[in-house]
Amino acid sequence: MASLLIVDDDASTLASLARAFRLAGHETAVCDSAARALELVKTQPFDLIFSDVVMPGKDGISLLEELKNLGAAVPVVMISGQANIEMAVRATRLGAVDFLEKPISTDKLLLTVENVLRLKKLEAENRALRERIGGQDIVHTGAAMRRVMAQVERVAASETRVCILGETGTGKELIARVLHARSPRSQGSFVTLNCAAVPSELIESELFGHEKGAFTGATMRHTGKFEQAHRGTLFLDEIGDMPLVMQAKLLRVLEEGRVERVGGDRPVAVDVRVIVATHRNLDELVKQGAFREDLYHRIYVFPLVLPPLRERPEDIEALVNYFSQRISAQNAWKPKPFSPEAIEELQRYRWPGNVRELRNVVERLLLISGEIVDRDAVLLALPQQADGASSASAAKGPLSQRVEAFERQTIVEELKRNARMTDAARALGLERSHLYKKCQQLGIDLQALRKSE
Secondary structure (H helix, E strand, O other), X not given: OOEEEEEOOOHHHHHHHHHHHHHXXXXXXXXXXXXXXXXXXXXXXXXXXXXXXXXXXXXXXXXHHHHHHHOOOOOEEEEEOOOOHHHHHHHHHOOOOEEEEOOOOHHHHHHHHHHHHHHHHHHHHHHHHHHHHHOXXXXXXXHHHHHHHHHHHHHHOOOOOEEEEOOOOOOHHHHHHHHHXXXXXXXXXXXXXXXXXXOOOOHHHHHHEEOOOOOOOOOOOEEOHHHHOOOOEEEEEOHHHOOHHHHHHHHHHHHHOEEOOEOOOOOEEOOOEEEEEEOOOHHHHHHHXXXXXXXXXXXXXXXXXXXXXXXXXXHHHHHHHHHHHHHHHHHOOOOOOEOHHHHHHHHHOOOOOHHHHHHHHHHHHHHHOOOOEOXXXXXXXXXXXXXXXXXXXXXXXXXXXHHHHHHHHHHHHHHHHOOOHHHHHHHHOOOHHXXXXXXXXXXXXXXXXXXXX
């Protein structure tokens, strides 16, 4: 089912087209002028517009130009009984997706709607594919994440508002994407906004959009996140950092299902499932007066708590293997196995940056290790505390192993600072050939190191 707008100054044409589309199951609105069409587009979203070309006042070509100036992304099909090649070319250049000559058969009209909807679906699928290629899967083997995923399966198919809670780096956006992908809205857009990353003076425009000329620098109409997510899902990350003034406006939108663009004079109806996330304690924020209690009760319907990585060490080996394969494939590196001792050392670490930090450490290990990622490499790769000891544990073992780990770290850091091998050798006080031999002895992959730069 599509939401259609028909623009024509002939009442009989409006009536016949509207009847044909409604019988086919489409929602249809009609108007007899370009001016009225522009008003409707400003207040409600449409999947497709059919517009006559020759009309009193503003004609169909002028309507195309106005829609383009507004920044409206709705596709337009032009229809005319006085068509010519020049007119069709001009309409196409202005963005019309098709140009039909009157009289038009019902089958042709319905086929046109079907083709446009198919094109929009393909575009949505391409976006989803790009997101999946650039994203990550939710990898888990332990009981903690199994419980979370069971909750996700239970709530995904509903319209229930979900509040995802967890530390930074635990995968809150990944869970939100899964909720969207397994919901009836999966064919719609998944739109994200990090409330902590947008300046307070711009967040209203980002969420609700703005009209051309609404403020200095608003040279064209901007569609906000709510309209972009129409019939899809809007993910508001770090909702706890949203300014109080915006919290009141967000609450109104959640209650009414309508947004008003900055500089606009009419509300726009939106159909959006809102999922929120935060690493902060919303209960405490409410007590402190930093978060509205009424908004809290609107969004805190089904909380999903993601455990930090330190509480799910049983998942680390699976995550390491996943990241290792993915990073190696992306960089055309030879895959490297991780020794059991290396995995044990990774499981002992506290992971303040959670899964995101683990991914970065795995990439670091693939760069500095030899054929196998061992415990010494892990001790070297993990962040250092202020006293110079590994934050996983102080370096242990024979002195020779500690010296080797220190040498490896020093050489890798110098090679990163100096692109030329000769310069790195000079800085270390070594002959160039001696540095090459040292790299071989320590298992430093020079080719992989250069690719990472």
